[in-house]
Amino acid sequence: MNDRDNTVLAVRDLSVDFLTGRGTVRALRHVDLTVPDNRVVGIVGESGCGKSTLINCVLRLLAANAVVADSSSVVFKGRDVLAMSPADLRGIRGKEISMVFQDPMTALNPVISIGTQMTDILYRLDMSMADKRRLATDMLGQVGIPDPARRLADYPHQFSGGMRQRICIAMALMMNPGLLIADEPTTALDVTLEAQIIHLMKDLCARFGCSMLFVSHNLGLIAELCDEVVVMYAGEVVEQGEVHDLFHRAQHPYTRMLLDCDPARIEEKRRDLPTISGSVPDLIDLPRGCIFAPRCPQRYAPCSDTAPATYDVNAVHQARCFKVRDA
Amino acid sequence: MTDTTPSDVAIRQEPRFARLRQLLRDPLGCFGLVLVLLIILSAIGADIIAPHDYKALDVKSRLASPSWDHLLGTDNLGRDTFSRILHGGQIALYVALVSVGSSLLLGLVLGMLAGYGPSWLDNVLMWFFDSVRAFPVIMFALAVITVVGPSLETIIFVVIATTTPGYARIARASTLATKNTEFILAERALGAGVPRIMFSHLVPNIVQPLLILASMDIPVVITIEAGLSFLGLGVKPPTPSWGSILNDGYGFIRNTPWLVVAGGIPLIITTLGFTFLGEALRDVLDPKLKKDR
Amino acid sequence: MPELLNVEGLRVRFRTAGLVKSLVKSLTDPHIDAVMQVSFTLNEGETYGLVGESGSGKTTLGRAIIGLVEMAEGSITFDGTELRGLDDARLRVIRRNVAMMFQDPVASLSPRKTVRNLITEPFRIHRIPGSESSRDARRLLNLVGLHEGFLGAYPHQLSGGQARRVGVARALALEPRLIIADEPTAGLDVSVQGEILNLMNRLQRELGLSYLIITHNLPVVRHVSDRLAIMYLGRFVETGDTDGIFASPAHPYTLGLLAAVPEPDPDKRREKLELEGEIPSLMNRPQGCEFHTRCPFVREKCLSEAPVLRTVAPGRMASCHFPFPNPAEAGTSGPGG
Numbered sequence: 001m002n003d004r005d006n007t008v009l010a011v012r013d014l015s016v017d018f019l020t021g022r023g024t025v026r027a028l029r030h031v032d033l034t035v036p037d038n039r040v041v042g043i044v045g046e047s048g049c050g051k052s053t054l055i056n057c058v059l060r061l062l063a064a065n066a067v068v069a070d071s072s073s074v075v076f077k078g079r080d081v082l083a084m085s086p087a088d089l090r091g092i093r094g095k096e097i098s099m100v101f102q103d104p105m106t107a108l109n110p111v112i113s114i115g116t117q118m119t120d121i122l123y124r125l126d127m128s129m130a131d132k133r134r135l136a137t138d139m140l141g142q143v144g145i146p147d148p149a150r151r152l153a154d155y156p157h158q159f160s161g162g163m164r165q166r167i168c169i170a171m172a173l174m175m176n177p178g179l180l181i182a183d184e185p186t187t188a189l190d191v192t193l194e195a196q197i198i199h200l201m202k203d204l205c206a207r208f209g210c211s212m213l214f215v216s217h218n219l220g221l222i223a224e225l226c227d228e229v230v231v232m233y234a235g236e237v238v239e240q241g242e243v244h245d246l247f248h249r250a251q252h253p254y255t256r257m258l259l260d261c262d263p264a265r266i267e268e269k270r271r272d273l274p275t276i277s278g279s280v281p282d283l284i285d286l287p288r289g290c291i292f293a294p295r296c297p298q299r300y301a302p303c304s305d306t307a308p309a310t311y312d313v314n315a316v317h318q319a320r321c322f323k324v325r326d327a
Numbered sequence: 328m329t330d331t332t333p334s335d336v337a338i339r340q341e342p343r344f345a346r347l348r349q350l351l352r353d354p355l356g357c358f359g360l361v362l363v364l365l366i367i368l369s370a371i372g373a374d375i376i377a378p379h380d381y382k383a384l385d386v387k388s389r390l391a392s393p394s395w396d397h398l399l400g401t402d403n404l405g406r407d408t409f410s411r412i413l414h415g416g417q418i419a420l421y422v423a424l425v426s427v428g429s430s431l432l433l434g435l436v437l438g439m440l441a442g443y444g445p446s447w448l449d450n451v452l453m454w455f456f457d458s459v460r461a462f463p464v465i466m467f468a469l470a471v472i473t474v475v476g477p478s479l480e481t482i483i484f485v486v487i488a489t490t491t492p493g494y495a496r497i498a499r500a501s502t503l504a505t506k507n508t509e510f511i512l513a514e515r516a517l518g519a520g521v522p523r524i525m526f527s528h529l530v531p532n533i534v535q536p537l538l539i540l541a542s543m544d545i546p547v548v549i550t551i552e553a554g555l556s557f558l559g560l561g562v563k564p565p566t567p568s569w570g571s572i573l574n575d576g577y578g579f580i581r582n583t584p585w586l587v588v589a590g591g592i593p594l595i596i597t598t599l600g601f602t603f604l605g606e607a608l609r610d611v612l613d614p615k616l617k618k619d620r
Numbered sequence: 621m622p623e624l625l626n627v628e629g630l631r632v633r634f635r636t637a638g639l640v641k642s643l644v645k646s647l648t649d650p651h652i653d654a655v656m657q658v659s660f661t662l663n664e665g666e667t668y669g670l671v672g673e674s675g676s677g678k679t680t681l682g683r684a685i686i687g688l689v690e691m692a693e694g695s696i697t698f699d700g701t702e703l704r705g706l707d708d709a710r711l712r713v714i715r716r717n718v719a720m721m722f723q724d725p726v727a728s729l730s731p732r733k734t735v736r737n738l739i740t741e742p743f744r745i746h747r748i749p750g751s752e753s754s755r756d757a758r759r760l761l762n763l764v765g766l767h768e769g770f771l772g773a774y775p776h777q778l779s780g781g782q783a784r785r786v787g788v789a790r791a792l793a794l795e796p797r798l799i800i801a802d803e804p805t806a807g808l809d810v811s812v813q814g815e816i817l818n819l820m821n822r823l824q825r826e827l828g829l830s831y832l833i834i835t836h837n838l839p840v841v842r843h844v845s846d847r848l849a850i851m852y853l854g855r856f857v858e859t860g861d862t863d864g865i866f867a868s869p870a871h872p873y874t875l876g877l878l879a880a881v882p883e884p885d886p887d888k889r890r891e892k893l894e895l896e897g898e899i900p901s902l903m904n905r906p907q908g909c910e911f912h913t914r915c916p917f918v919r920e921k922c923l924s925e926a927p928v929l930r931t932v933a934p935g936r937m938a939s940c941h942f943p944f945p946n947p948a949e950a951g952t953s954g955p956g957g
Binding site for chain 1: 673674779780809810811812813814815817818821836838839840842843844862863876877879880881882883884885886887888889890895896898899
């Protein structure tokens with residue numbers, strides 16, 4: 001949806017299948033996604049929607065039984081990640097695309113000091129050890145670790161959960177990557193820390209000129225942090241667009257229902273909360289028409305037979321729903 | 328909007344006997360299973376299969392080579408080696424199953440007590456296990472046999488005493504890892520007592536690594552029995568044992584090689600069979616340990 | 621409404637070091653107080669929310685009530701009977717009236733038991749005579765909206781929402797009067813959360829249950845609870861009716877918690893955060909007001925003098941020297957919701 005000049009990541013027509021004993025799991029189907037320069041793109045969806053498969057695909061960390069369709073492309077700064085050699089891939093992972101994981105406890109090696117872990121990832125740089133430690137100290141200071149020079153010698157267990165996630169963020173940004181992928185980075189943290197970490201990530205990405213792909217199931221965080229939002233359901237992008245447009249003028253019934261379900265968005269106190277009836281379809285045996293049709297309260301004639309394409313709501317907002325086409 | 332949304336999504340089904348199928352897909356596991364079944368069936372059916380009485384002497388055909396009458400030849404007293412091997416298998420499996428089974432049970436219970444009980448009990452039991460393990464097996468066996476005399480029961484006692492600590496340690500480690508999980512807490516919150524928690528909820532979750540260890544231990548125990556019988560410290564004649572057959576063969580190796588071969592082959596088959604089966608079982612039951620292949 | 625559960629001056633301590641270690645390190649007191657001076661009353665048919673961040677003692681408090689951890693001081697009265705000092709047999713009879721739902725829907729089910737076994741186990745534990753277990757299993761599954769096909773399923777074959785329903789069925793087996801629910805919506809998708817909460821709500825209406833809901837999820841607790849207690853470092857810092865607290869928190873910590881919940885509306889982004897820093901360690905409680913290290917409104921008195929939980933408005937208690945008297949003064953950004 002944007003030109004490639006100012007695009008960091010462009011995923012085009014990405015389809016991924018997993019071959020399992022039960023059959024072929026069609027985990028992702030025709031996913032399009034663009035991360036422009038200096039923007040934060042949020043991916044929101046419930047469990048099983050394919051968001052982890054998508055980010056694993058961007059880093060090419062898929063399991064051995066995954067099959068990526070030939071027509072797919074994942075272009076990072078003009079180079080197709082899917083066609084890269086293993087050596088080129090290693091040059092990209094951690095350096096140009098870095099990641100912040102869900103659980104800051106397991107993302108750090110428990111028996112190596114923070115300072116060593118931080119300077120280790122700088123192995124590609126031609127730099128003296130003293131300079132590397134200075135850089136590490138500076139990064140720790142930037143993510144709000146008090147007394148960073150002294151704490152370089154400490155081990156992960158000597159930091160609290162919030163501090164550990166700050167360290168992970170520092171490590172992710174140290175190589176000045178073009179894209180930061182954050183996979184539910186605050187689910188393991190308390191609300192007050194969550195707010196701190198979210199603001200920290202936003203500030204740092206702006207300061208480092210780094211784009212971010214932010215994966216979450218929390219609509220509040222997406223609204224707070226992102227410039228653009230991608231809504232995924234059962235392996236498809238059902239709606240995407242500019243954040244204000246999407247939150248205020250959601251077109252796809254799934255997006256609307258998801259927004260309605262969030263108790264934080266319900267102004268009036270009520271005991272009877274809205275839900276989405278039915279369940280996510282089996283990805284081995286997909287419905288023929290629209291993926292959401294079996295649960296959709298607004299489905300009509302075409303929905304059950306033909307799968308909708310993506311239709312423009314406006315210049316910055318698309319949805320995969322016949323209602324948009326027919327409106 | 329109702330809460331009674333029928334969650335009638337298909338329950339994620341697994342094919343029946345999925346584990347067994349997985350085991351049979353592994354060629355080595357399959358091979359191990361065949362060997363183990365062969366040994367067990369031949370031991371159970373020894374009385375039917377054996378062409379001769381294993382005690383019957385036939386002095387005229389001493390140390391005979393294999394023939395249709397004597398499939399594996401005869402020993403120095405003219406007894407049919409094939410029949411003696413079959414009955415020796417009975418002894419070997421009896422010792423192995425009784426002692427490994429007992430140590431598994433004993434180790435499981437003691438290990439769970441150590442892991443789930445108060446810390447003083449844990450300390451006492453661990454101290455005791457470590458002291459037992461400090462004895463070298465053969466030295467311990469020789470000492471015990473010297474005191475109470477050689478017999479099948481003595482061998483079984485020695486094996487139980489020396490292998491139980493290993494099972495107990497594994498059971499204790501798994502118990503420690505399991506006892507603070509949410510489902511155990513949930514059972515306690517329901518008011519479940521210690522016996523119910525231990526036997527109904529802990530056992531099914533910690534017994535698998537013990538079973539794997541047991542299947543690997545069976546050939547070890549069989550060789551211990553054979554070794555002690557070889558030294559004349561095991562079962563008493565005329566009861567046949569693979570170890571005593573080997574010993575006879577060793578004495579008459581200048582006259583015939585067949586006795587040594589006949590005593591050695593079942594040992595090799597058993598060891599290979601149980602080891603392959605054990606490794607395949609481990610891969611199936613405990614995928615975390617599986618190497619990437 | 622008659623009073624069902626009354627907790628008075630409850631304190632729970634944990635030993636942090638053994639005898640030898642505490643001698644070597646010359647610790648004067650090798651204990652931490654996970655719950656301190658907690659008092660509250662839960663009425664029949666009511667839903668009471670316990671809210672706090674990790675380390676606030678909310679889970680420990682719930683476990684102390686059901687007897688999974690021992691109390692050091694205080695009293696717990698259930699339906700007029702004091703639980704402290706009761707012998708095990710009588711305690712078991714009373715505890716049949718209290719059931720607990722644990723945080724992780726799948727992990728709190730014994731992994732090698734079928735659903736049938738799991739939901740009828742309470743009958744076997746309490747040796748309820750004459751209960752025909754397979755009929756009861758069906759009845760319980762029906763009650764929580766699962767069809768009978770699930771009877772033979774194992775926990776790992778269930779989705780989070782299904783496992784949560786099985787957990788509810790199990791909790792209901794002995795027809796309890798109080799259910800303690802520890803994070804009932806943890807690990808569930810937004811669309812499934814509502815199903816579980818609606819189920820709990822329906823069961824409350826039909827069976828007259830009372831709930832003690834332990835959670836950190838403020839948007840959820842706002843909709844489901846009648847009254848709330850906010851916990852910090854093992855103490856109640858504010859209690860009162862849910863609507864009142866959400867409309868105008870009296871304690872700065874409550875305000876900070878409410879402000880920390882991001883609003884799912886991109887037009888309402890926050891510029892500034894209320895709460896900085898992290899929760900202090902229980903081993904090292906701050907002097908004076910225990911919240912002063914993070915309080916944006918800290919004054920001199922707070923550093924030296926510990927506030928007590930006192931009534932600040934009708935039906936509202938807070939432990940703060942300078943509570944917010946009304947919503948207008950409750951900070952410029954205002955509480956969420």
